Amino acid sequence: MNFFKLIKIDNTCQARLGTVHTPHGEVPTPFFMPVGTTGTVKTLNFEDLRQMNSPIVLSNTYHLFLRPGLKIIEAAGGLHGFMGWERAILTDSGGYQVFSLTKLRKLTDEGVKFKSHIDGSSQFFTPEEVVRIQQVLGSDMFMPLDVCAPYPCGRREAEKSVEWTTAWARRSRDYFDSHQSQSRKKQRLFGIIQGATYQDLRERSAREILDIGFDGYAIGGVSVGETVKEMFEALGHVMPVLPENKPRYFMGIGLPDQIVQAVGEGIDMFDTCIPTRYGRHASAFTNRGKIILRNSEFAEDFGPIDADCDCFVCKNYTRSYLRHLAGLKEITGLRLISYHNVYFYVNLMRRIREAIEADRYAEFRQEFLRKYKSELAEL
Amino acid sequence: MNFFKLIKIDNTCQARLGTVHTPHGEVPTPFFMPVGTTGTVKTLNFEDLRQMNSPIVLSNTYHLFLRPGLKIIEAAGGLHGFMGWERAILTDSGGYQVFSLTKLRKLTDEGVKFKSHIDGSSQFFTPEEVVRIQQVLGSDMFMPLDVCAPYPCGRREAEKSVEWTTAWARRSRDYFDSHQSQSRKKQRLFGIIQGATYQDLRERSAREILDIGFDGYAIGGVSVGETVKEMFEALGHVMPVLPENKPRYFMGIGLPDQIVQAVGEGIDMFDTCIPTRYGRHASAFTNRGKIILRNSEFAEDFGPIDADCDCFVCKNYTRSYLRHLAGLKEITGLRLISYHNVYFYVNLMRRIREAIEADRYAEFRQEFLRKYKSELAEL
Numbered sequence: 166m167n168f169f170k171l172i173k174i175d176n177t178c179q180a181r182l183g184t185v186h187t188p189h190g191e192v193p194t195p196f197f198m199p200v201g202t203t204g205t206v207k208t209l210n211f212e213d214l215r216q217m218n219s220p221i222v223l224s225n226t227y228h229l230f231l232r233p234g235l236k237i238i239e240a241a242g243g244l245h246g247f248m249g250w251e252r253a254i255l256t257d258s259g260g261y262q263v264f265s266l267t268k269l270r271k272l273t274d275e276g277v278k279f280k281s282h283i284d285g286s287s288q289f290f291t292p293e294e295v296v297r298i299q300q301v302l303g304s305d306m307f308m309p310l311d312v313c314a315p316y317p318c319g320r321r322e323a324e325k326s327v328e329w330t331t332a333w334a335r336r337s338r339d340y341f342d343s344h345q346s347q348s349r350k351k352q353r354l355f356g357i358i359q360g361a362t363y364q365d366l367r368e369r370s371a372r373e374i375l376d377i378g379f380d381g382y383a384i385g386g387v388s389v390g391e392t393v394k395e396m397f398e399a400l401g402h403v404m405p406v407l408p409e410n411k412p413r414y415f416m417g418i419g420l421p422d423q424i425v426q427a428v429g430e431g432i433d434m435f436d437t438c439i440p441t442r443y444g445r446h447a448s449a450f451t452n453r454g455k456i457i458l459r460n461s462e463f464a465e466d467f468g469p470i471d472a473d474c475d476c477f478v479c480k481n482y483t484r485s486y487l488r489h490l491a492g493l494k495e496i497t498g499l500r501l502i503s504y505h506n507v508y509f510y511v512n513l514m515r516r517i518r519e520a521i522e523a524d525r526y527a528e529f530r531q532e533f534l535r536k537y538k539s540e541l542a543e544l
Numbered sequence: 545m546n547f548f549k550l551i552k553i554d555n556t557c558q559a560r561l562g563t564v565h566t567p568h569g570e571v572p573t574p575f576f577m578p579v580g581t582t583g584t585v586k587t588l589n590f591e592d593l594r595q596m597n598s599p600i601v602l603s604n605t606y607h608l609f610l611r612p613g614l615k616i617i618e619a620a621g622g623l624h625g626f627m628g629w630e631r632a633i634l635t636d637s638g639g640y641q642v643f644s645l646t647k648l649r650k651l652t653d654e655g656v657k658f659k660s661h662i663d664g665s666s667q668f669f670t671p672e673e674v675v676r677i678q679q680v681l682g683s684d685m686f687m688p689l690d691v692c693a694p695y696p697c698g699r700r701e702a703e704k705s706v707e708w709t710t711a712w713a714r715r716s717r718d719y720f721d722s723h724q725s726q727s728r729k730k731q732r733l734f735g736i737i738q739g740a741t742y743q744d745l746r747e748r749s750a751r752e753i754l755d756i757g758f759d760g761y762a763i764g765g766v767s768v769g770e771t772v773k774e775m776f777e778a779l780g781h782v783m784p785v786l787p788e789n790k791p792r793y794f795m796g797i798g799l800p801d802q803i804v805q806a807v808g809e810g811i812d813m814f815d816t817c818i819p820t821r822y823g824r825h826a827s828a829f830t831n832r833g834k835i836i837l838r839n840s841e842f843a844e845d846f847g848p849i850d851a852d853c854d855c856f857v858c859k860n861y862t863r864s865y866l867r868h869l870a871g872l873k874e875i876t877g878l879r880l881i882s883y884h885n886v887y888f889y890v891n892l893m894r895r896i897r898e899a900i901e902a903d904r905y906a907e908f909r910q911e912f913l914r915k916y917k918s919e920l921a922e923l
Binding site for chain 2 (some may be wrong): 203204205206207208209210211212232233236237240241247248249464465467477481482483485486489490492493495496497498499500501
């Protein structure tokens with residue numbers, strides 16, 4: 166069975182409907198992956214994710230490697246067994262974390278040396294080691310070690326990040342191919358495209374990664390501080406090069422309106438910690454934009470977060486009550502708002518898929534962006 | 545219909561089986577009230593409490609009065625509506641909080657003046673005001689303002705706390721009786737017995753409170769720092785005086801073995817924040833005693849918290865995984881352990897009731913205390 170099956174392209178734009186087949190279930194595309202960096206989606210438990218019909222979560226190689234460490238996860242029979250999650254998992258390589266969280270990192274052709282952000286211990290990641298870790302984790306889809314250029318980024322540095330990313334992608338592919346266990350459930354390796362904000366570098370990176378050949382293609386080095394316009398320009402440089410028969414992953418994106426926009430450009434996969442991070446700061450997503458529940462205007466607002474939402478939080482709790490809990494920093498409040506936000510994302514993807522199915526995605530996107538009062542409605 | 549119905553007394557000891565009838569459902573006794581001080585049981589939501597079949601929660605007048613304040617709760621139609629909980633609620637008066645949380649408090653015959661622990665604002669509680677607040681909250685059972693003696697406590701101070709508690713109990717009763725609304729669902733007022741560790745003062749307080757007459761009787765001023773032996777001595781002073789036809793509430797008690805012991809003395813009602821407080825510190829209750837999940841011995845322990853437990857946490861998560869989350873202070877971990885602990889308490893009460901029903905409570909108690917390795921097994 167093919168890993169990715171493209172079902173259709175919307176008549177009105179580039180939005181695609183498909184399915185990703187994993188050893189832990191089918192995942193309809195486009196989909197969103199709730200982020201469980203350390204082995205849990207913050208404030209939620211896996212019963213919550215099943216209840217909201219999320220077929221997949223994302224977790225992180227860098228964090229899991231440091232804590233609890235491979236020995237414990239291997240003893241638990243892999244990450245699925247360790248966490249108690251029987252559906253699909255994608256793991257990020259940790260490349261981004263090495264660059265964003267650690268100090269004193271040193272890049273060489275061989276790999277990246279860094280000090281743990283937890284205990285300062287010296288660590289060394291090579292592309293081969295990062296593949297090996299993820300083979301032990303047993304994630305269904307995973308990413309190779311890449312070099313994420315910062316923002317802003319000079320041309321020379323961006324070029325170097327493309328070169329390293331390509332060289333490491335090739336080594337990752339080689340190690341992956343020569344170390345696939347027959348007994349292991351089939352894992353899938355993605356390629357990551359870098360190139361910062363430079364059109365020619367994005368195109369070059371895409372061509373080089375495509376030449377190596379992967380099960381899916383990710384656009385990395387986005388959502389690192391650039392403007393939304395630049396983010397979509399980077400996407401625009403890459404999309405024409407990507408093959409139709411492989412899933413496309415816009416890494417770390419984004420706000421609801423950004424996801425709606427990117428689906429219209431032909432993206433299939435998303436992840437971001439925004440719904441839980443915003444939830445823990447008492448910001449909630451609605452179809453009419455974000456609301457900040459701490460605001461006094463909600464003190465006696467006995468309506469739900471979002472009148473259009475059918476999640477259990479919106480069915481059972483008021484803005485007034487959630488504001489009260491959030492003001493006290495009660496864990497329950499942060500959890501309930503996080504739940505709603507993740508539900509909002511997961512449910513948004515369902516609505517997106519229904520719109521594509523009905524060949525009305527361009528209209529759906531326009532309506533969504535207008536109601537959400539998105540700046541993207543103007544772009 | 546009577547508020548309290550005594551169904552039976554165990555043949556082998558003083559343990560009692562009964563029912564408390566409230567406008568928000570029947571509550572079988574003996575029961576435990578999960579503590580939702582500020583309007584939520586910490587880390588849990590009400591769906592959790594329904595799932596574990598808890599028919600009641602406890603909340604706190606002092607905390608709710610300060611935040612969110614009566615105006616908001618009244619606008620929400622009372623505390624049930626504000627929190628989204630349709631089952632029974634008992635509210636504590638806040639007497640204990642005024643004495644434990646606030647500084648610069650000043651007691652007079654009229655009431656207690658104190659500064660809010662939140663913003664330092666000056667507040668004044670009278671027995672009448674505390675009844676009025678709880679009438680607005682709409683709790684099914686509530687407590688009058690009392691004076692909780694500290695530990696240790698000189699005789700004169702203990703005597704004075706008994707005198708104030710009695711005088712305020714009478715004023716509470718009078719205000720309650722003359723301000724019962726016909727339209728309001730019938731609320732029930734309890735009396736609180738003080739007297740610190742002095743046998744004659746405990747007996748005197750009990751007689752005075754009984755003379756006034758309440759729907760139920762609570763033993764207060766316990767679990768304030770005294771030894772477990774002194775705590776059960778205070779109970780022993782009071783129990784012979786209490787009438788059979790009213791529920792008996794041992795306030796703020798306690799650890800699982802203390803509850804098992806107190807039921808055997810004839811107590812019907814309990815509350816304590818221990819299951820959630822311990823849960824947030826990664827301590828979990830089992831039938832073989834408390835375990836500290838942070839301990840390294842659990843790093844590769846892939847069994848459940850308690851092999852005898854059928855809560856969703858024990859069915860789905862391992863000690864190893866919970867230890868990992870607790871070590872990272874992940875909210876999910878603190879929540880899952882808290883859930884198990886509250887479930888352990890609620891389920892313990894069910895086991896207790898079944899043992900009384902079968903006239904085997906003395907045996908149940910002995911077995912429980914032995915397996916739990918309780919110091920009470922020796923008392």
